Amino acid sequence: MQVRQLAEMLGVSPDTVRYYTRIGLLEPKKSIDNGYKFYSPNDQNRLRFILSARDLGFSVDDIKQIFHKADEGESPCPTVRRLIDNRLHETEQRFQDTLRLRARMHVAVESWGDKPDKRPSGNVICHLIDDFNKMPE
Amino acid sequence: MQVRQLAEMLGVSPDTVRYYTRIGLLEPKKSIDNGYKFYSPNDQNRLRFILSARDLGFSVDDIKQIFHKADEGESPCPTVRRLIDNRLHETEQRFQDTLRLRARMHVAVESWGDKPDKRPSGNVICHLIDDFNKMPE
DNA sequence: TGTAAACCTGTGAGCTGGACACAGGTCAAG
DNA sequence: CTTGACCTGTGTCCAGCTCACAGGTTTACA
Ligand SMILES: [Zn+2]
Ligand SMILES: [Zn+2]
Ligand SMILES: [Zn+2]
Ligand SMILES: [Zn+2]
Numbered sequence: 001m002q003v004r005q006l007a008e009m010l011g012v013s014p015d016t017v018r019y020y021t022r023i024g025l026l027e028p029k030k031s032i033d034n035g036y037k038f039y040s041p042n043d044q045n046r047l048r049f050i051l052s053a054r055d056l057g058f059s060v061d062d063i064k065q066i067f068h069k070a071d072e073g074e075s076p077c078p079t080v081r082r083l084i085d086n087r088l089h090e091t092e093q094r095f096q097d098t099l100r101l102r103a104r105m106h107v108a109v110e111s112w113g114d115k116p117d118k119r120p121s122g123n124v125i126c127h128l129i130d131d132f133n134k135m136p137e
Numbered sequence: 138m139q140v141r142q143l144a145e146m147l148g149v150s151p152d153t154v155r156y157y158t159r160i161g162l163l164e165p166k167k168s169i170d171n172g173y174k175f176y177s178p179n180d181q182n183r184l185r186f187i188l189s190a191r192d193l194g195f196s197v198d199d200i201k202q203i204f205h206k207a208d209e210g211e212s213p214c215p216t217v218r219r220l221i222d223n224r225l226h227e228t229e230q231r232f233q234d235t236l237r238l239r240a241r242m243h244v245a246v247e248s249w250g251d252k253p254d255k256r257p258s259g260n261v262i263c264h265l266i267d268d269f270n271k272m273p274e
Numbered sequence: 275t276g277t278a279a280a281c282c283t284g285t286g287a288g289c290t291g292g293a294c295a296c297a298g299g300t301c302a303a304g
Numbered sequence: 305c306t307t308g309a310c311c312t313g314t315g316t317c318c319a320g321c322t323c324a325c326a327g328g329t330t331t332a333c334a
Contacts, residue, residue, distance in 0.1 A: 004311070018313075019292050034299080036312060049262045052270035056245055057238050060291070066266075070257040077254035080263055088242050095235045101194050102228050108193055109221060117214035120207040125186045128217055129203075133189035141282070155284075156321055171328085173283060197320070 001039045003028075010047055017047065025050055025063060057087045108132050138176045147184055154184065162187055162200060194224045245269050 003021075007014040020026045021037060026046055028037035046067070053063050062083045069076035111132065118127045140158075144151040157163045158174060163183055165174035183204070190200050199220045206213035248269065255264045 002311080003313090013293080014312090015293060016291085022314090023291095034312085036299090045260050046262070049267065052266050054291095055241070055270070056266060057242050066263060070262045073256065075254045075256045076263045077265055080265055081249065084242065084246060088239075088246065091235060091239050091242060095232075095239050098228060098232045098235055102225075102232050104192070105194050105221065105225050105228060109225065112218065117212040119210060119212045123182050125183070125207045126203060126213045126217055128214055129189050129193060130186065133192070139282080140284090150322080151283090152322055153320085159285090160320095171283085173328095191320095 001044070002036060003039070006039045006044060006047065009044065010051060012047075012051070020047065020050060020060070023060060023064070025060065025067065056084065057091055058083060059087070062087070111135070138181070139173060140176070143176045143181060143184065146181065147188060149184075149188070157184065157187060157197070160197060160201070162197065162204065193221065194228055195220060196224070199224070248272075 001009075003014045003017050007017045017026065017039075021028060026039065026043045028039045028043055030036070031038055050060075050063055053066065054060075058066070065079055065083070066076045069079050108128075112128050115128060118124075120126065124130050140151045140154050144154045154163065154176075158165060163176065163180045165176045165180055167173070168175055187197075187200055190203065191197075195203070202216055202220070203213045206216050245265075249265050252265060255261075257263065261267050
């Protein structure tokens with residue numbers, strides 16, 4: 001199976017499959033005359049796993065570690081539990097950050113609603129941004 | 138003023154100041170004998186503005202556009218209003234994505250609590266991830 | 275005065291997770 | 305045989321910094 005067929009089968013772009021191949025998550029065989037990469041059913045299975053793991057927030061490096069354990073016949077579960085704990089903390093952090101940013105942006109936009117446009121002058125580059133930054137919180 | 142002094146004054150790393158300089162947001166003068174970059178009070182003001190804008194979710198390219206308007210003496214306000222609308226949509230999208238991912242991760246971790254570790258077998262690389270992906274939603 | 279260590283600098287590279295450009299190979303229609 | 309459509313691997317690029325590195329500068333001390 002070539003890259004396009006595998007990609008379409010699992011609903012990703014050929015470039016994504018190439019990327020996973022490039023970093024060693026998939027290991028197709030190289031055709032001798034073609035140079036084209038040939039993906040096995042096992043690669044198919046691995047790609048499916050990659051996509052499931054990415055949906056759970058694992059990074060591609062996480063997945064590399066999981067594959068490494070599994071390829072040695074050991075249970076990857078302890079690794080998985082450890083990794084998702086980190087990712088969970090990160091996601092929580094990102095969630096809080098995004099939440100705060102979103103609130104800030106909303107407040108800014110609303111407070112700008114009835115303010116006029118102004119030209120830059122002196123130290124003030126854009127009074128909307130400069131003034132908002134100095135607002136009492 | 139050299140890079141470190143400016144950086145410390147505004148609480149960022151010298152590398153960050155160098156980055157903003159590299160992409161043209163700051164324009165220090167080059168000392169002839171030293172090669173060192175020399176930052177003016179205006180650069181100080183610009184950096185302060187950059188940090189305020191970044192806190193509101195503007196990208197550095199957004200800020201470049203804002204500076205461009207301001208440097209020509211025009212009001213950057215219309216640009217600012219237009220740009221933040223885009224960033225607001227993006228932030229909302231990111232917020233929703235993060236919210237969903239966070240929920241998925243929590244559900245996964247909880248459902249894994251009473252499941253044992255298993256070795257890989259057949260098509261199953263890690264049953265925690267493989268099984269969770271097949272769960273009824 | 276020498277000199278060695280501590281500190282500072284600019285530049286180049288690296289990070290994530292792919293997306294895109296490009297030169298060339300392959301294959302069917304005519 | 306040739307034209308065009310399609311496909312391929314490889315190299316480069318993106319944001320927003322951070323880090324590594326080689327070399328210049330200043331300071332401490334003899
Ligand atoms: Zn497992
Ligand atoms: Zn924890
Ligand atoms: Zn303005
Ligand atoms: Zn809108």
